[in-house]
Amino acid sequence: MQSSVEEHCFFAAEVAAPLWYCNPESTGLEGLLATGSAQAVSGNADMARDRAMHSARNDLAMRLEVDVRAMTESWIRQTGFENIVLESVHESVSRQVASQTLRGVQRYRHTTLEDGTVIVLIGISRESLRQSVITTYENEEALHQILQSKEAQQRLDDEIRRITGSAQVQP
Known part of the structure; x- marks a missing residue:
């Protein structure tokens, strides 16, 4: 769905973007929303749209769950006696990983901006989110029941071995 740039915000200096890019909630859509962007290379708008979709899906996945690993190192060193020289270093590295279905x-929505950047608006509707939570709960409940069943079978096998003194229980 193409959109006009009537109500707009700025994507980059002097490059107008539709308001939905800067403020997805302004669309009135309900659910989890995300935007993405990618510069078209050699005029390949399809590839840019795919990359923009990828960027927006990453944003959605990271909103749902993200594993962050970070390391920060800082130090200050003073050298010299009369001509004091201060050296300082601050280094920060982080890695974020999201694994979501x-x-x-x-x-x-999607559109191409004046500078050739393709932007997209994607989302998961409130109903899809609700259904996903229900399905996840039902799957976890089923797995829990299977585990309980296996534990009960193991307790029964252990009791039979204890009573009969047998090392093996026939299925």
Whole structure:
């Protein structure tokens, strides 16, 4: 769905973007929303749209769950006696990983900006999110029941071995 740039914000200096890019909630869409962007290379808008979708899906996945690993190192050193020289270093490295299965993602809007950047608005509707939570709960409940069943079978086998003094229980 193409959109005009009537109500807009600024994507970069002097490059107008639709308001939905800067403020997805302004669309009135309900659910979890994300935007993405990618510069078209050699005029390949399809590839840019795919990369923009990828960027927006990453944003959605990281909103749902993210594993962050970070390391920071800082130090200050003073050298010299009369001509004091201060050296300082601050280094920070972080890595973020998201592993999510996204179901029900829809592309709601996309457009190409004046500078050739393709932007997209995607989201997961409130109903899809609700259904995903229900499915996850039901799957976890089923796994829990299977585990309980296996534990009960193991307790029964242990009791039979204790009573009979047998090392093996026949299935």
